[in-house]
Amino acid sequence: MRTLLRQDGMTVIEVLIAAIIFMAGFSTLILLMNSTLIKFSAREILQADNLAEEVMAKSLADQDTTSTDSVFEVAGVAYRVTRNVGIEPDLAGISVTVYRAKQSRKIVKLYDAFVIHK
Amino acid sequence: MTRNVTRFGSILRASRLTNQSGSVLATVLVVLIILLSIFLSAMTYALSRYGRHMANQNRLAASHLSDAGVSRTVALLQEERFRPGTQEWTAPNGGRITVETSAWGPYVQVRSLGKYRGQEVATVALIGTSHLNWQSAAITMTDESNPLVIAGHTRIIGDVNTGSQGMMEGQFRGEGVTYPDYHKGVNRKYAALDVPALDTAVFDHYKRELRQRRGRIEHRLSGSVVLDSADIATLNSYTTVRIENNLRFQNVNWQRWDRTVSFFVDGSVEITGQTRLSGLIEIVAGGTITVSDSASVDNVILSAEDSVVVRDAAKSSAILISEGSIIVRDRASLTYPSLLLCDVPEGPTQPGGIYLRSRGILESVCYLREKSFHGFLTDRFLYVDTVSQARGTLISQSYTDLRGRLDGCSMTERYYFAYPPTTYLNWLKDATIDRTRLDFTPVLPALDVDTASWYVLRQDRAS
Numbered sequence: 001m002r003t004l005l006r007q008d009g010m011t012v013i014e015v016l017i018a019a020i021i022f023m024a025g026f027s028t029l030i031l032l033m034n035s036t037l038i039k040f041s042a043r044e045i046l047q048a049d050n051l052a053e054e055v056m057a058k059s060l061a062d063q064d065t066t067s068t069d070s071v072f073e074v075a076g077v078a079y080r081v082t083r084n085v086g087i088e089p090d091l092a093g094i095s096v097t098v099y100r101a102k103q104s105r106k107i108v109k110l111y112d113a114f115v116i117h118k
Numbered sequence: 119m120t121r122n123v124t125r126f127g128s129i130l131r132a133s134r135l136t137n138q139s140g141s142v143l144a145t146v147l148v149v150l151i152i153l154l155s156i157f158l159s160a161m162t163y164a165l166s167r168y169g170r171h172m173a174n175q176n177r178l179a180a181s182h183l184s185d186a187g188v189s190r191t192v193a194l195l196q197e198e199r200f201r202p203g204t205q206e207w208t209a210p211n212g213g214r215i216t217v218e219t220s221a222w223g224p225y226v227q228v229r230s231l232g233k234y235r236g237q238e239v240a241t242v243a244l245i246g247t248s249h250l251n252w253q254s255a256a257i258t259m260t261d262e263s264n265p266l267v268i269a270g271h272t273r274i275i276g277d278v279n280t281g282s283q284g285m286m287e288g289q290f291r292g293e294g295v296t297y298p299d300y301h302k303g304v305n306r307k308y309a310a311l312d313v314p315a316l317d318t319a320v321f322d323h324y325k326r327e328l329r330q331r332r333g334r335i336e337h338r339l340s341g342s343v344v345l346d347s348a349d350i351a352t353l354n355s356y357t358t359v360r361i362e363n364n365l366r367f368q369n370v371n372w373q374r375w376d377r378t379v380s381f382f383v384d385g386s387v388e389i390t391g392q393t394r395l396s397g398l399i400e401i402v403a404g405g406t407i408t409v410s411d412s413a414s415v416d417n418v419i420l421s422a423e424d425s426v427v428v429r430d431a432a433k434s435s436a437i438l439i440s441e442g443s444i445i446v447r448d449r450a451s452l453t454y455p456s457l458l459l460c461d462v463p464e465g466p467t468q469p470g471g472i473y474l475r476s477r478g479i480l481e482s483v484c485y486l487r488e489k490s491f492h493g494f495l496t497d498r499f500l501y502v503d504t505v506s507q508a509r510g511t512l513i514s515q516s517y518t519d520l521r522g523r524l525d526g527c528s529m530t531e532r533y534y535f536a537y538p539p540t541t542y543l544n545w546l547k548d549a550t551i552d553r554t555r556l557d558f559t560p561v562l563p564a565l566d567v568d569t570a571s572w573y574v575l576r577q578d579r580a581s
Contacts, residue, residue: 001531012143023157045171049178056182086210091193093186095210109211111181113186115193117571 038105040100047074048107050099055081055112056096065092065112071101078102088117144286165265176237179213181579183232187215188577190230192245197358200226200319200564204222210342221324222398223437224316224459224485225418225575240580242375244417244455246561247570249314253511253560256553257280258529260311262542266533268300269547276553277303278525279311288545290537303553313515313529316487317564328402328421331380331384342385344368353379361385367393371454374399375580387420389432391414397578409434409450417578427479428452435482446478446506448563453508455575456482457563460514462498464489468564471499473507474522481509484558488515499534504548511560521548525555 040048052071060063069082078101088092097109166537175485181515186209194201206216207537213234226245231238245296252258259266265283267276269290278285283305287296337356342364345353351373353359357379374397381387386405389395396416401407407422409415414433420426420440428450438444444458452458458480462470472484488501500514509522519529528551535545561575 012146015143015150017153023154026157026161033379042167042334045168045175049175054176078330082432084210089193090196091190093210093519104321107180108175110182111213112182113189113193113212115196115572117573 009113040105043075044077044100045107047077048079048100051079051081052096052098052108052110055083056094057082059085059094059096060112060114063092063116065116079107080104087116089113090118092116134552136203146361148319153387154390160561171234172202173237176235176240178231179211179234180237180239181241183209183211183213183234184230184239184576186232186243187217187232187329188228188241188574189228190215191217191219191226191243191406192572193540194572195567196332199567200317201321202323204440220327221320223324223421223439223457225437225457226320226323226564226572229580238581241577242378242580243570244575245576246563246575247317247565247567249560249565249570249571250559251527252279252314252449252529253562254553255306256527256551258311258313258527259533259544260313260530261532262309262311264532265438267542268296269535270301271297271548272546272550273297274301274546275303275555276551280303280305280307281477282307282309283309288542290545290547296452308351312374313513313531314562314570315515316485316569319567320564328380328400329479331358331378332382332402334358335382338362342366345370348370358382364388365401365403366390368380368397369393370395372399373397375578385423387422389415389420405436412451423451426458440470444471445473445475447473447475452482452489454481454483454560457484458484458485458562460486460498460500462486462488469498473499474502474508476503476505477505478503480507483510483566484508485563486513486514486516487520500530502549509556511562513562520546520551523552525552526551526560527551527556 063083067084072079072081080099080101082097084095091113093113095111098107099105100107170253178531202219204218207310211216213232216231218229222244228243230241237566256274258279262281264278266285266468267288268285269288278293285305321346333356338360341361343361346368347370350370357377359381360381363546365383366388369391372394372395378398378400383403386401387407389400389409390411393413395418399468400419403422406424407420407426409428409432410430412431417438420436423441425443426438426440429444429448434452437457438460439459441463444460458472460470461473472486497514499519499535500512500542501519502508509525511526512528514530515534517534518528519534531542533546535542535547561573
């Protein structure tokens with residue numbers, strides 16, 4: 001303590017400045033590492049996943065081979081859902097992509113397929 | 119006091135903090151540490167939650183890719199038949215799909231691995247065939263030289279496919295009065311009917327692979343062995359195990375879906391107690407295999423040169439293969455999807471068959487295979503006694519002796535009924551066959567693949 005007193009309070013200021021620099025740097029680093037984090041909230045990811053899963057499950061169950069582009073609203077948030085179907089011999093490949101309608105940013109993309117029985 | 123006025127310390131002293139003996143520094147440090155801890159905790163929580171959500175999302179995508187691999191294999195089977203081996207391709211969303219095709223008994227087995235952004239999901243599926251033209255009828259009998267004779271209280275609800283002789287009423291020495299309303303449905307007469315035959319490409323491939331596995335034993339156990347749950351940790355590291363005498367599973371709980379394990383047992387096998395075996399487990403015995411007590415087997419292959427017996431309250435949704443007999447008895451129940459395959463070796467004197475006795479319950483597929491039907495009476499039967507019941511599809515390339523209840527369909531070369539001292543060919547007495555009570559079409563092994571459609575029999579997550 002005696003040694004610190006001899007510093008005439010310099011350390012407090014240094015600590016404050018160092019902390020501010022550290023926090024600013026750390027925040028920037030976090031934002032750089034996870035730019036998606038500010039794009040979509042966990043709630044949006046969850047809602048988009050559920051929406052994609054629902055559309056995919058229905059497409060597989062109905063064996064629906066039509067491509068669609070529609071907008072769904074879940075708890076006040078609008079999502080654009082596209083379903084693209086690629087037909088191969090005996091097989092229909094389905095791609096379901098969910099975007100946030102406001103920004104047209106892709107949140108999730110699923111691919112599955114079903115057999116076309118003749 | 120006038121020294122060094124430009125330093126920040128002077129300002130602090132002017133703010134009457136000079137006599138605090140460093141407590142400000144300590145306070146600032148404590149506050150900073152608290153703030154930093156809160157900040158870091160919040161960031162860590164947010165990041166881990168976000169990471170979890172992303173991992174779940176990627177896992178969902180990987181699971182769909184893995185399912186797509188199974189569907190693609192079914193489509194390839196429709197196009198170019200059975201091609202064992204490994205295939206890999208990239209999906210439209212950037213993920214990778216790796217599919218390994220092999221045989222699991224008489225079914226095609228697919229192990230599909232979906233990979234998406236670091237997440238992997240594996241699926242194991244069994245694929246078989248369906249023959250809607252045969253399976254929609256209650257009875258298909260291929261014998262062309264004799265009619266199908268209905269006697270006693272036999273009732274058939276559903277269509278009947280026969281040879282050109284059709285069907286008629288009959289009596290057993292005056293005592294079997296035919297039920298007046300014995301058939302509801304259509305009788306279709308065909309000139310050249312055949313019981314569907316096992317596709318040799320799939321089943322022979324399985325047998326070849328089995329021989330190869332038998333040739334590279336990784337672990338040997340001498341004498342008779344009793345395995346319990348504690349031994350499974352040791353056995354988990356092996357893929358082929360040989361037991362030089364008898365093997366007994368006693369209260370073992372073992373699920374293995376990541377890779378196949380094969381047990382080659384020189385003697386007999388007993389699966390008893392509360393044993394639960396499921397997954398890619400294959401048990402091949404030189405003697406008898408018995409599943410009893412409250413044991414259950416699921417997806418497992420039980421293959422015996424001698425007999426396979428399922429009894430007591432045992433439950434099975436496994437593939438039972440025998441070169442001798444398969445017997446289901448004493449309230450044992452076999453649930454779909456499972457298969458009883460009796461693969462009788464060539465030679466007219468070799469007895470064998472599938473027998474449902476004393477309240478044996480079957481909801482499954484039975485297949486009695488005979489490579490070439492000799493046409494004369496042998497000891498090879500698919501037999502359902504008067505107190506047993508079956509729900510599903512019964513196929514016999516030899517004789518069928520049906521006396522109990524069948525909810526589903528029966529395809530056979532010939533029916534048979536013994537009323538000593540006489541035996542009756544193509545007679546059905548006191549049996550009930552009701553196709554309308556089977557509300558699904560069972561997926562059969564790979565049979566007559568040129569005329570069949572391929573379907574997924576079962577699909578399980580392996581990871």
